[in-house]
Amino acid sequence: MILNPIDIVEDVIYQKKWNFSRSADHELVAEISSQWCAYRLYFTWSENINALSLTITFDIRFPETKLKKAYELLGLINENMWIGHFDITSKNGIPAFRHTLLSNNETEILHKKCEDLVDIGICECEKFYPSFQQVLFEDVTPSEAIEFSKFEIIGRA
Numbered sequence: 001m002i003l004n005p006i007d008i009v010e011d012v013i014y015q016k017k018w019n020f021s022r023s024a025d026h027e028l029v030a031e032i033s034s035q036w037c038a039y040r041l042y043f044t045w046s047e048n049i050n051a052l053s054l055t056i057t058f059d060i061r062f063p064e065t066k067l068k069k070a071y072e073l074l075g076l077i078n079e080n081m082w083i084g085h086f087d088i089t090s091k092n093g094i095p096a097f098r099h100t101l102l103s104n105n106e107t108e109i110l111h112k113k114c115e116d117l118v119d120i121g122i123c124e125c126e127k128f129y130p131s132f133q134q135v136l137f138e139d140v141t142p143s144e145a146i147e148f149s150k151f152e153i154i155g156r157a
Contacts, residue, residue, distance in 0.1 A: 005052045005103050005110055009043045012114045034122065036129040041118070045103075052114070053100045054084075056121050058129060060136060062093040069135050070095070073142035077128055077149075083120055086128065095132050097121050 006028050013020045013030045020030035030041040042055040062070045070088055078085045084099035099121065101113055131145040 003103075003110070004045060005101075005114070006043060006045045008111050009052070009114050012111065012118060013041075016118075032122070035126055036133075039122065039125060041121070050103050051100050052103055052110075054098065054117055054121055056097040056125050057089070058095045058125065058132065060095065060132060062088055062095070062136060064093070066136055067093065069142055070132075073131060073135050073145060076142055076146045077131070081124065083117075084124060086124075097125050 004025060006022065006026060009028050010020065010022065013028070016032075018030045018032050020028055022028050026045040026047070028043040030043075032039050032041070037059045039059075040057045042053075042057070044053045044055075045051075046053070067088070070093075074086050074088065084097055086095060086097055088095055099117060101110075101117060103110055127149050131142075131149050134140040134145040134148065135142055
């Protein structure tokens with residue numbers, strides 16, 4: 001029997017108590033609310049290349065007039081990332097975190113990889129969301145906006 005990693009993703013998302021739906025055997029969509037916004041997580045499994053793709057989109061949209069600054073910000077963000085990358089969807093100007101895992105048939109290992117990928121993806125989105133907001137809605141340059149993401153927050157007031 002061939003392992004379907006979307007079944008494992010479903011288990012990870014179910015354990016986190018997040019809302020999700022499966023429109024097909026090879027796709028799952030989850031929605032979560034976070035500190036900054038609502039995120040939509042898209043998981044797609046490609047049996048042909050044995051890979052699991054994760055895309056996390058934000059609830060903001062860059063108009064064409066702000067795309068140059070947005071792409072500059074993407075460059076600054078991506079040059080420091082170890083896992084995944086950010087882009088802006090060409091269809092509607094929405095920022096997105098993306099990463100693909102090559103899979104194997106070790107269920108336990110893949111479950112841990114999926115958990116880690118989801119946690120890392122959400123953490124990166126939370127880290128950089130304010131920078132995207134500043135470039136979109138405030139008169140802040142991308143290099144200034146990226147500086148705010150470098151602060152380590154300890155505790156809450």
